[in-house]
Amino acid sequence: MPVTYKIANGNNMPVQAPLIPDPFVPYECPGNVTLSVLCRTDRAILEAYLAPTPFTPLSDLYVVYASDFSNCDKVAFMDAGITIPVLFEGVQGATYLFEYEDNDSAIAAGRDLWGYPKKFADIDLTLEGDKATARVVRQGTEIMAIAADFSSETPFDMPKMAPHFNTHVQPGPDGKVLSRRVIRRDTSPDFQLARNRMGAAEVRLESLPQDPLGAFVPQEIFGAVLTQGDFFATEANGWGEVGRRNVMHRHRLFNLLNDGLLITSAGTRNDIGVFDPVPCLDHCRGHCARASTAADADNAL
Numbered sequence: 001m002p003v004t005y006k007i008a009n010g011n012n013m014p015v016q017a018p019l020i021p022d023p024f025v026p027y028e029c030p031g032n033v034t035l036s037v038l039c040r041t042d043r044a045i046l047e048a049y050l051a052p053t054p055f056t057p058l059s060d061l062y063v064v065y066a067s068d069f070s071n072c073d074k075v076a077f078m079d080a081g082i083t084i085p086v087l088f089e090g091v092q093g094a095t096y097l098f099e100y101e102d103n104d105s106a107i108a109a110g111r112d113l114w115g116y117p118k119k120f121a122d123i124d125l126t127l128e129g130d131k132a133t134a135r136v137v138r139q140g141t142e143i144m145a146i147a148a149d150f151s152s153e154t155p156f157d158m159p160k161m162a163p164h165f166n167t168h169v170q171p172g173p174d175g176k177v178l179s180r181r182v183i184r185r186d187t188s189p190d191f192q193l194a195r196n197r198m199g200a201a202e203v204r205l206e207s208l209p210q211d212p213l214g215a216f217v218p219q220e221i222f223g224a225v226l227t228q229g230d231f232f233a234t235e236a237n238g239w240g241e242v243g244r245r246n247v248m249h250r251h252r253l254f255n256l257l258n259d260g261l262l263i264t265s266a267g268t269r270n271d272i273g274v275f276d277p278v279p280c281l282d283h284c285r286g287h288c289a290r291a292s293t294a295a296d297a298d299n300a301l
Contacts, residue, residue, distance in 0.1 A: 012112060020109045025238035027074035032191075032231040034067040035125060035132050037146055037201045038158055039218035046084055049215075053167045054182065055086040055095050061159060062097070062216065064203050066125045066134035066146060069106075069231070077103035078123035080136045080144060082216060085159040088182065088243075094161040098213060100136055100144075114240040115168030115183045119211070130199075132226055143206050143213050148224035150199035156222040162188040165243075182243035190232040197226040 010018030039062055046057040066080040081099035085092065100121035101107050110116035121138040130151040136144035163186035172178035201224035207214030232238075 012108070019105055020112065021074050021105065024074060024109050024113060025233050026235055027072060027233050027238070029069045029072040029231040031071050032067065032069060032227075032229060033125060033127065034065060034225075034227045035134050035146055035148060036063050036065040036158070036225045036227065037148070037203050038063055038156060038222040038225075039203060039216070040220040040222070041216055041218060045215060049097060050084065050086070050095070053095065055084075055088050055165055055167075058085040058087055058092060058159060061085055063094075063158075063161065064144065064146060064205070064216075064218075066123060066136065066144075068125045072106075072231075075103055075105045075109070077101045077106035078125065079106075080121070080123050080125075080134065082213065083161060085161060086165060088165045091163070092160050093163040093165050093184075093186075094159075095165045095167075098211065100138060114164075114185050115166030115181075116164075117166070127226075132224070138211060139208060141206060141208055142204075143208060143211055145204040146201060146224070148199055148201040148226065150197045150224070150226060152199065154198050154200050154223040156198065158225055162186045166240075183240040184243055185240040187231070187233050187237050190234050190237050192230040192232070193227070194229040195227075199224050199226070 005017070007016050008018060008022070009015055010020075010022040012018045012020045012022065040060050041062060043057060043060040046060065046062065050057060062085070063083045064081075065083065067078070069079055070076045079099070079101050082097045083094045084097055086095050088095075096116050099110070099116050099118045100123060101110070101118050102121065102123050104120070107118040107120060110118045119138070121136050121143070123137075124133075124135045126133050130149060132146075132148040132150065134144070134146040135142060163184050166183045166185070167180065168183045169180050170178040201221055203218055203221060205213040205217050
């Protein structure tokens with residue numbers, strides 16, 4: 001039976017049949033479930049991975065999470081990743097370091113609209129009694145696994161994780177950077193909490209060549225939070241706000257490169273002892289290598 005389709009003229013490709021629903025906001029997800037685990041690592045690792053951004057880690061803490069958006073009315077998807085509490089221009093929030101989803105429309109929407117660093121993976125989040133488990137598989141490798149037990153309360157303080165600050169980077173047709181800017185987004189005012197539970201957790205993280213999650217194996221796990229409620233991305237809070245542009249943090253890049261804390265794209269070993277590649281532009285390293293001070297590096301770039 002032939003399918004009748006009304007040809008669109010969308011705001012994303014293909015314009016005749018857009019990958020991202022247009023408009024994407026508003027949308028909602030009743031019965032949203034998120035499993036979050038608060039972890040600690042060496043602060044120097046967080047600083048190294050945030051060096052290409054203008055964000056400063058709040059401490060040595062980060063969050064490993066998985067979230068079920070399968071009830072989303074616009075695009076059904078699962079979501080997981082690693083987020084870091086940060087400071088940006090004096091405001092506390094969080095940035096997404098790694099993020100994975102299982103629906104190409106959701107991935108494209110998050111990347112193109114708001115700068116979330118989404119990649120494809122298969123994600124499971126299962127609740128059974130007082131237990132919760134999550135599993136993320138990318139390219140046949142389990143890169144993340146969470147096992148949480150809420151049979152006994154494990155109280156701890158979860159840092160403020162909103163608003164979200166993302167570095168939105170668009171490549172140009174000539175291979176250069178077309179735009180680089182910070183996007184701020186905060187849907188938390190519209191979330192309707194049904195239940196929060198706190199408990200104990202275990203986390204496993206593994207690396208792939210372009211997914212260095214293994215660098216974030218926890219030195220300490222404080223506990224897990226199971227959050228259940230209704231998610232809303234409203235016209236008022238569902239869209240993002242563009243912050244300042246050209247957000248390459250040049251002085252911090254120079255200082256970390258000069259101290260040997262960043263890894264080049266060739267994969268040289270750094271002082272942290274991690275071989276996984278840190279996102280760092282080769283041409284920036286070349287300019288900085290010829291500069292004797294951070295100010296010289298700023299001028300060179």
